Amino acid sequence: MFYFDWTIWLIIPGLLLGIWAQSRVSSVYHRYSRVQTRLGRPASEVVAELLRRNGNDAVTVGRVNGSLTDHYNPATETLNLSEGVFDSASVAALGIAAHEAGHAMQKQEGYVPLMLRTAIVPAVNFCSGLSTPLFLIGLLFTWEALTTIGIILFAASTVFALVTLPVEFNASRRAVRMLTEGGYVTRDEEEGVRAVLNAAALTYVAAAVTSLLSLLRLVLIARRRRD
Ligand SMILES: [Zn+2]
Numbered sequence: 001m002f003y004f005d006w007t008i009w010l011i012i013p014g015l016l017l018g019i020w021a022q023s024r025v026s027s028v029y030h031r032y033s034r035v036q037t038r039l040g041r042p043a044s045e046v047v048a049e050l051l052r053r054n055g056n057d058a059v060t061v062g063r064v065n066g067s068l069t070d071h072y073n074p075a076t077e078t079l080n081l082s083e084g085v086f087d088s089a090s091v092a093a094l095g096i097a098a099h100e101a102g103h104a105m106q107k108q109e110g111y112v113p114l115m116l117r118t119a120i121v122p123a124v125n126f127c128s129g130l131s132t133p134l135f136l137i138g139l140l141f142t143w144e145a146l147t148t149i150g151i152i153l154f155a156a157s158t159v160f161a162l163v164t165l166p167v168e169f170n171a172s173r174r175a176v177r178m179l180t181e182g183g184y185v186t187r188d189e190e191e192g193v194r195a196v197l198n199a200a201a202l203t204y205v206a207a208a209v210t211s212l213l214s215l216l217r218l219v220l221i222a223r224r225r226r227d
Pocket of ligand 1: 099100103167168171
């Protein structure tokens, strides 16, 4: 079928990058979750203190099930740490917790890419759900306008993946700064924190690359059908 032609190969580099990034996150996280910080204080305690010291009193620190499910919710101002992070005093745990605190600081300071990302989430969810069906119906009935709309709707999710990059890189930079300035990590431990956060950032790069390639693929399919 036209939808599964040679252009499917275009996405392969993105998928491979994604698989590689995921395995790197697992191995780097595994390594640094066994390295305890000299400070020896649990991540939940450190993150609460980081927020307080940076004048952010609005955030509630909570616990969430699962592994590497840590996240900050700007709508409810809650920062949830996963089971393996909450009570842990490891280099990995402090890095991940501080990264989430970085997002909370972005919210407090009105960091534009975060505001933008939060604002477009509902629209992106709506658009991405409709894009593939419309695109396929457009192709089936050679209804070009519909195919184009499908591509435009898909582009919304590509924009989201791209806006995510500055948000994530900036949160990690804030994390390292807060941890080092506050004296929570030593020089060696800082390297570990960077390794964990860089590995995590790579998964977002892979997602953005995959999304861009998928978008390119839709454009190519649509153009060929028209010729
Ligand atoms: Zn993040």
